[in-house]
Amino acid sequence: MRTLFHNVSVRRLISALAVMAVVAVMTGPAGSTETPTAGFTGSFAEKSSFFGMFETVRWVPFLFLGLVFFSVWSLWLSRGQQVKDGVAKVFAAPRAAAERRPVRWGIAVLLIVVALILPHIITDPFWQAAMVEQIAVYVLLAVGLNVVVGFAGLLDLGFVAFYAIGAYTTAWVTGALPLPPLFGIHMDPFFAIPIAIVIAMLAGIILGAPTLRLRGDYLAIVTLGFGEIITIFANNLYGITGGSQGTALIPHFSLHVGPIKYLWGLTPVPYYYLTLVFVVLFLAAFSLLEHSRVGRAWTAIREDEVAAESVGINPLKYKVMAFAIGASTAGFAGVVTASQSNNIFPSSFTLSFSINILVLVIFGGMGSIFGVVLGAIIIQTGSMYLLHTPPAGYQPSDLYVYLGALLVMMMIFRPAGLVPSRRRRREIRLSEAGEGHADEVLTGDQP
Amino acid sequence: MLQVNDAVVRYGAITALHGITFEVQKGEIVTLLGANGAGKSTTLRMLSGLHAPATGSIVFEGHDISQVKAHKFMELGIAHVPEGRRIFPQMTVEENLEMGAFTRKGSFSDDMERMYTTFPILKERRKQLGGNLSGGEQQMLAIGRALMGNPRLLLLDEPSMGLAPMIIETIFRIIDEIRDSGTTVFVVEQNAAQALRIADRGYVMENGRIVFGDKASNLLHDERVRAVYLGETVEGD
Numbered sequence: 001m002r003t004l005f006h007n008v009s010v011r012r013l014i015s016a017l018a019v020m021a022v023v024a025v026m027t028g029p030a031g032s033t034e035t036p037t038a039g040f041t042g043s044f045a046e047k048s049s050f051f052g053m054f055e056t057v058r059w060v061p062f063l064f065l066g067l068v069f070f071s072v073w074s075l076w077l078s079r080g081q082q083v084k085d086g087v088a089k090v091f092a093a094p095r096a097a098a099e100r101r102p103v104r105w106g107i108a109v110l111l112i113v114v115a116l117i118l119p120h121i122i123t124d125p126f127w128q129a130a131m132v133e134q135i136a137v138y139v140l141l142a143v144g145l146n147v148v149v150g151f152a153g154l155l156d157l158g159f160v161a162f163y164a165i166g167a168y169t170t171a172w173v174t175g176a177l178p179l180p181p182l183f184g185i186h187m188d189p190f191f192a193i194p195i196a197i198v199i200a201m202l203a204g205i206i207l208g209a210p211t212l213r214l215r216g217d218y219l220a221i222v223t224l225g226f227g228e229i230i231t232i233f234a235n236n237l238y239g240i241t242g243g244s245q246g247t248a249l250i251p252h253f254s255l256h257v258g259p260i261k262y263l264w265g266l267t268p269v270p271y272y273y274l275t276l277v278f279v280v281l282f283l284a285a286f287s288l289l290e291h292s293r294v295g296r297a298w299t300a301i302r303e304d305e306v307a308a309e310s311v312g313i314n315p316l317k318y319k320v321m322a323f324a325i326g327a328s329t330a331g332f333a334g335v336v337t338a339s340q341s342n343n344i345f346p347s348s349f350t351l352s353f354s355i356n357i358l359v360l361v362i363f364g365g366m367g368s369i370f371g372v373v374l375g376a377i378i379i380q381t382g383s384m385y386l387l388h389t390p391p392a393g394y395q396p397s398d399l400y401v402y403l404g405a406l407l408v409m410m411m412i413f414r415p416a417g418l419v420p421s422r423r424r425r426r427e428i429r430l431s432e433a434g435e436g437h438a439d440e441v442l443t444g445d446q447p
Numbered sequence: 448m449l450q451v452n453d454a455v456v457r458y459g460a461i462t463a464l465h466g467i468t469f470e471v472q473k474g475e476i477v478t479l480l481g482a483n484g485a486g487k488s489t490t491l492r493m494l495s496g497l498h499a500p501a502t503g504s505i506v507f508e509g510h511d512i513s514q515v516k517a518h519k520f521m522e523l524g525i526a527h528v529p530e531g532r533r534i535f536p537q538m539t540v541e542e543n544l545e546m547g548a549f550t551r552k553g554s555f556s557d558d559m560e561r562m563y564t565t566f567p568i569l570k571e572r573r574k575q576l577g578g579n580l581s582g583g584e585q586q587m588l589a590i591g592r593a594l595m596g597n598p599r600l601l602l603l604d605e606p607s608m609g610l611a612p613m614i615i616e617t618i619f620r621i622i623d624e625i626r627d628s629g630t631t632v633f634v635v636e637q638n639a640a641q642a643l644r645i646a647d648r649g650y651v652m653e654n655g656r657i658v659f660g661d662k663a664s665n666l667l668h669d670e671r672v673r674a675v676y677l678g679e680t681v682e683g684d
Contacts, residue, residue, distance in 0.1 A: 293549075300535055300546055307533040310495070311592065312521030312550035 020066035129268045130384040136275040142360040142376040144329025150367030152322035153302030155220040158227025162200045162327040164349040166334020169196040171247040189339040200331025201324045208323035234346035246345035365417025448473040454503035463489040476632045478642040481652035487635045495527035526598035532589040536578030547595025562591040583614035603634040639676035
């Protein structure tokens, strides 16, 4: 028995079946107070169909899935390298081409063109709204957080705070808070953009200056706390934020310059184009930043803070800068959301929101702008798809279970993310060879 | 050029340096010797701004720099090669050298060429990652990176640590060349024999105090130094 358990294949089989048992419980029925164990027993004993072919009980399809998983897993372990090599060979030429500047520009222009015509191809109102609220805004947030996490190597778990600050600033400037509006006039949300960016940036500096002396885990904990504080403020400062009732009506963007009059109304497409313009602007700015003197300082700090100091880099200054830039991006995203959705509520600004953005960055590839954009688009589209056409038994709250599972798989098979940044790819490779400490990049710990 | 006057360094309640005084003259190589835990590394941490002295002063070219932060030192003209080399492992050799010139404005390609002449191996490995270099190559890279800031004073923390004897010899020969080209060098070392052979003067530390200092040639033949730090190593000379 013992020797049987020591057999690698047997252990792999047990693991595969255990994973499927967890999936069965996750997707199974819920218990109730009268029958607390029904959630477990029902997950296996309940009547179910075997992939629509015949009637059976639930454990049968899951046993089948477990065996399939085991076979694929074993196959991957024995033949995976061949597959990887094959894929690498196929992609070698395109990858080399993608390193060249004209090709990169071409791809960028092509993607912008696709983004421009997309709302004319996808006309389903659900998807048009999702493209603004759930995709474009999240892309913006993800590239902002990427500056903090990917470029500077600082783990920020309270990113939602700056998003909330941007949204509430918009409400304030447009007169949707119980508080009298700034300068006493109800301004257009367009004016909220610079104000929100500046306020979010200031919040980033105020939080960053004292806390960025901390390293790794400590910084993560402080930012976590800051995110919670902002949410609780929004909830409790009834006279300022409107409390849990949310704000009054925040107006849409409107343009009124001379003869040009335009109101961003209830339809999402104009918002889509407005956000797209800013996404492209932010992406261009961050690409330039990555290869600037500031970007190199961030890389140096991320790799070795003591060494960075020894060549004359002030770590605190550049960390605060990363924090402020990330914060201002989130602040801007807050303006778009506030104006587009008309109301904001404290309950939208939760820890799980911060985690969600972090997942986009890690999934896409920390430090890789293209990867993060792609990651954000894929995950957000996926989760919207699940919301739009949910499979049987899917609850919206299940999303995080799947995101968690996805992240675990990524860490095993593609730890540097979907499209790793060139430097990140090296870092992972080096740390696997026992050099450097890229595995500690997320915690930012220096030995 | 550099004077340290009665500097005291404390880590919380523990006093690591009990008032040390020494100086480095322009154009010299000065070495600080001592056993493990004598306070050598603390001294260098203090000299590079990583840990400010509680009392006492550090005067560099007439300015008190005892409270100046570490990242300002490069601009002052003091470059620090940290203990354990600490090159940027995921940057190429070239990028590492460029980082050394971070505080400088204008072109520094002449200096890059100069580094490649001083360290030909770095030119060969120009496009390789710092983390893939051998220990000796990393030490050369760390020194090269520090020199890219055009310092007037170079601080070296245990440059021989963990290196093979032949490599150590090369490193010390290069340190000698660096001094000849006009940069003053202060080097903290455990390898007393090697350090004293190139140094002009040396100080010996024990328990957070400088117990004595003298010309390097005198120290090499000093009974106390021979007994404690050199042991067998000078017998062959």
